[in-house]
Amino acid sequence: MTLLMAFIIGGSICVIGQLAMDLTKPGITPGHILVGYITAGALLSALGLYQPLVDLGGAGAAIPLSGFGHSLAQGAITGVQEKGILGAFSGGVSAAAGGITAAIVFGYLAAVLFDPKD
Amino acid sequence: MINMDNNEKLKSAQQEEYHHLVNRVKPKPPVVKNCLWAFVVGGLICVIGQIILNYLLSIGLNKQDAGSLDAIIMVFLGALFTGLGVYDDLGQKAGAGSIVPITGFANAIVAPAMEFKREGYIFGVGAKIFSIAGPTLVFGFVASVLIGLIKLWTIN
Amino acid sequence: MAAIKKKGLQTLMFSEPPFITSSASLVGPKEGEGPWAKDFDRILDNYLFSEKTWERAESKMLREAIKLALSKQKLEPQDAELLLAGDLLNQIISSSYAAREINIPFLGLYGACSTMAESLLIGAMLIDGGFYERVVAATSSHHYTAERQFRSPTEQGVQKVPSSQWTATAAGALVVQKAGAGPRISCATVGRVVDMGQTDAANMGGAMAPSAADTITTHLQDTGRSPDYYDLIVTGDLGAVGMGLAGELFVKAGLVPSPNYSDCGVLLYDGLQGVDSGGSGCGCSGCMLAGPLLRKIKNKEINRLLFVATGALMSPTSSFQGESIPGIAHAVAIENM
Numbered sequence: 001m002t003l004l005m006a007f008i009i010g011g012s013i014c015v016i017g018q019l020a021m022d023l024t025k026p027g028i029t030p031g032h033i034l035v036g037y038i039t040a041g042a043l044l045s046a047l048g049l050y051q052p053l054v055d056l057g058g059a060g061a062a063i064p065l066s067g068f069g070h071s072l073a074q075g076a077i078t079g080v081q082e083k084g085i086l087g088a089f090s091g092g093v094s095a096a097a098g099g100i101t102a103a104i105v106f107g108y109l110a111a112v113l114f115d116p117k118d
Numbered sequence: 119m120i121n122m123d124n125n126e127k128l129k130s131a132q133q134e135e136y137h138h139l140v141n142r143v144k145p146k147p148p149v150v151k152n153c154l155w156a157f158v159v160g161g162l163i164c165v166i167g168q169i170i171l172n173y174l175l176s177i178g179l180n181k182q183d184a185g186s187l188d189a190i191i192m193v194f195l196g197a198l199f200t201g202l203g204v205y206d207d208l209g210q211k212a213g214a215g216s217i218v219p220i221t222g223f224a225n226a227i228v229a230p231a232m233e234f235k236r237e238g239y240i241f242g243v244g245a246k247i248f249s250i251a252g253p254t255l256v257f258g259f260v261a262s263v264l265i266g267l268i269k270l271w272t273i274n
Numbered sequence: 275m276a277a278i279k280k281k282g283l284q285t286l287m288f289s290e291p292p293f294i295t296s297s298a299s300l301v302g303p304k305e306g307e308g309p310w311a312k313d314f315d316r317i318l319d320n321y322l323f324s325e326k327t328w329e330r331a332e333s334k335m336l337r338e339a340i341k342l343a344l345s346k347q348k349l350e351p352q353d354a355e356l357l358l359a360g361d362l363l364n365q366i367i368s369s370s371y372a373a374r375e376i377n378i379p380f381l382g383l384y385g386a387c388s389t390m391a392e393s394l395l396i397g398a399m400l401i402d403g404g405f406y407e408r409v410v411a412a413t414s415s416h417h418y419t420a421e422r423q424f425r426s427p428t429e430q431g432v433q434k435v436p437s438s439q440w441t442a443t444a445a446g447a448l449v450v451q452k453a454g455a456g457p458r459i460s461c462a463t464v465g466r467v468v469d470m471g472q473t474d475a476a477n478m479g480g481a482m483a484p485s486a487a488d489t490i491t492t493h494l495q496d497t498g499r500s501p502d503y504y505d506l507i508v509t510g511d512l513g514a515v516g517m518g519l520a521g522e523l524f525v526k527a528g529l530v531p532s533p534n535y536s537d538c539g540v541l542l543y544d545g546l547q548g549v550d551s552g553g554s555g556c557g558c559s560g561c562m563l564a565g566p567l568l569r570k571i572k573n574k575e576i577n578r579l580l581f582v583a584t585g586a587l588m589s590p591t592s593s594f595q596g597e598s599i600p601g602i603a604h605a606v607a608i609e610n611m
Contacts, residue, residue, distance in 0.1 A: 002172070003165050010164025010219070011157035017214030018156035021433065022149045026474035030217045030226060030432055034254040037218055042261040046268070059167035062185060063192060064160070064218045065254070071185070072258050076266030080273070088270055092262025099189040099220065100255065103227045104247065106197035111231040111243045116428035117203035118321040118418060133471035140472065140480045143518045145436035152433070200429050209431015216431045225431050233427035236327045250430065 002058050009057025013064045034065055041069025046077070071095045152213050159208065159215030167192050167219075189220055196224030201232065226250040279402070282496025284463050284489075286395065288402040291458035291611060295451045297564035298342035300335045302417065302443030305553075305561065308543045313565035314444075315342055321418055321443060329367060332416035332445070335557075336361070337372040339447040339564070340412050347449060349408075351376040354449065358397050359412040360389040361556055362441075363423060368414050378410075386585030387482075387511050388465070389413040390446060390560040391604035394581075395462035397450045398606070407452045414445035415555030424475075424590060437477040437515045439554035442542060446560025448568075457571045457579075462606045463493035467587060469600035475593055479516020479539075479551055482584040485601035486512060487523035490582055493605045494529070501533035505576045508567065509603070510559035510583035511539035513551030538562040559583040568608075577610045 017033050041064075044050040050070045053061040061067055072092040079091015093100075170191050174184040196219075199205040205225045209216045216222050230249045234242035248255070281287050299314045306317030316338070323331035336359065344354055357376065359369040360383035373380035385392035393411035400406045418428060420441035426432050450459065468485035486509045494501060501507070501524075512520055517537045524532060538559040539552035563581055570576045584603040593599070 003168055006164045006168035007161035010167075011161030011215075014156045014160025014215045014218045015153050017218045018153050019149070021214060022147045022152055026435075026476055030222070030426075030430065031250050031253055033214065033217050034223060034226060034251060035257045038254050038258040039261050042258065042265060046265040057164075059171050059188065060161070060164040062171075062188070063164045063167040063220055065220060065223055066218075068189070068220060068223070069258055069261065071189075072262035073265045076262040077269050080266045080270045085267075085270060088263055088266030091266055092259060095186075096258070098186040099193055099223075102190040102193040103197070103224050103251070106194055106224065107227040107231040107247050108243060110197050110201035110228045111235045111239075111247075114201035114203070114232055115235070116229075116232050116418070118428065130471075136470040136484065137472075139522060140477070140519060143522065144477060144480065144515055147435050203429060206429050206431050210433055212431075213433040222431065225429070229427040229430035232429055233422055250426070 005056060006058050006060035009053065009060030010063060013061070013066060037065040038069040038072070041066030042073040045070040045073035068096060068099060155212045156215035159212035160218055163215070163219040163221055166195075192220050193224040196221030197228045200225045200228040223251055223254065226254075281461070282492070284466070284492050285461055285496035286399060286464070287461045288398055288459060290402055290452070291460045292398045292401040292450050292452060293454040293456045293458050294568065294608065295449050295454040295456045296343050296346040297446065297448045297568050298339045298346065299561040299564040300339050300445045301561050304417070304440070304547065305442055305444055305542060308547065310542070310562070310566045313569050314561060315565070318443075321416070328416055328418040329363065332361065332363070332414050332419050333368040333371040335416070335445040336368050336412055336414035336447070337375050339414070339445040340372065340376060340410055343410065343447040343449050343564075349449075351378055354378050354408055354410045355406045356381065356397075356400065356409045357412065358383060358393040358409060360384050360393065361414050362386065362420050385583075385602065385604065386587055387415070387554060387556050387559065388583040388585030388602055388604050389556045390510065390563060391462075391581060391583035391606050394448060394450065394459065394606045395464065395604055398459040398462060401450060401452050409450050410447055411450060412445065412447035413556040413560040415441055415443070415557035417441045417443045420555060434550055435476050436550055437474070437479065437513070438550040439478060439511065439513045439539060439552055440543070440549035441555040442553040442558040442561065444555070444557030444561035446557060446564035448564060457568065457608050458611045460607045460609050460611065461497060463489055463496065463604065465489040465603045465605070467600045467602050469598055471598045473593070473598045475588075475599065477515060478511075478554060478586050478599070479513040480519055481586050481599035482601035482603065483512055483516045483519035483523060486520050486582055486584050486603040487527060489603040489605050490524070490580070491527045491529065493580065500531070501529045502531050504578045504580045504607075505534060507533045507535045507580040507582065508562075509537045510585075511552070511554040512537045512584055513539045513554065515551045571608060571610060574610060579608045581606045581608055
């Protein structure tokens, strides 16, 4: 059951982005999409609206970049509850640290190992 | 003075007319086909993430750590397929279905890293690695700090 | 004192039309799979051309095209008195480094994708003006150097839209001489920058079509020629979308009868090659002129060609700063005389 929900929720979240790309005025690049999703995820998370989506869709809500924004927001909130103002600054990044570091390290490795293919 | 105003008006009227012409002639993207591809590919990538997550939970990791490790593994997969040169082909078909999942974030970091290797590791790879995904981190961090500060203010 | 060789608003009439005595073209694999493969002098089997970077490959293509064009007239590089060349890369490094290797006097040009026409018309002016007896006009573009500079890294998953174009990997070089045999450059029209407020970088054809229509209309007015004077009017790289727009603009401008009109970006590839609206880049019009079009003129299939290369004069910086995309088009009349 969770696999089906992951598929449906994940797919639907992506379709929103596709509609944004196809129907809005030109100039929406992947960069815009990435920023939009991470910010929207953080905002919805802060309003308590993203967790229900995660409960329902599991990875379907966690894997899209809005899920990353959700981790950032929840990390900041937990940080603030535990450490006050220090937590506001360190909480978000700590929660996302694994993913970001992985991206940098694997990016560097891929650059070492692979060349762009034509 | 009045002539300049009239010229401006004429120019913008002409531009508006041309804009309508362009919109009429320009082929529209196949929205339904694109959305179907985005739905299916995005959904499948999430399913892969769910399978990995289920496995990590089954071997005893707590929810937090399982989620983190799941993200790391998906980033690895996105990086791998970018390195192998297939992620861009997927992107052409799947559009948002490949950009939105965290694998797309990995692709946006790995692609410029690979591309600019020819300019060296410091000023090529090092400097350009965040050229596309940088804004994501900036806005993500700013949003998280703001949310933290607002939460702090509402607690007190 | 009136300029005796200028006619009308923007057109230059050459009193002794210079000859295009030879030409050469080098293209990449994708272009070599297109309909004109046998008209290109050399088709590369990969995009690196045995170099370490695509930028070096592009410069090498340009250099080899120049040397090949000269060698067809049994000439060495030092026999060409002047090189006029340009490309799309920042600081036109393809041309500059090609000129370094060939070691002849060099004037670098930037007209974006209109460079083939720009270099030809300046070369014709210098020859007809008695400054040079022989000039080489050349240009190049490379798909991957253009993508990494203007758009995105190769391996990034970006979804192209139907109005997008494929920057051609191609170099074209023409030898223009005061005396000799071959098709002649009778006149040329220098274009004005035309900006109709288009901001969509994925629809360059839409941004450039107005300048093409403007230059062609001005050329016909200045020369008093009818649109059917020319066996073919060809634009550089408007692509299918831009071509459609240009057609509408010709009608609006009252061009009657409507010209026999085509576009190098549309011609270069066949429909199944997945290039959306068509080819683009300096080399697109460069290789089409140096290869198939000149061959047809020499065979007398075409006797009067109006070659109108089109360029989009923006940069990533101007686009990010919210500027629209200005276009320019230069027209060169090449005729069997």
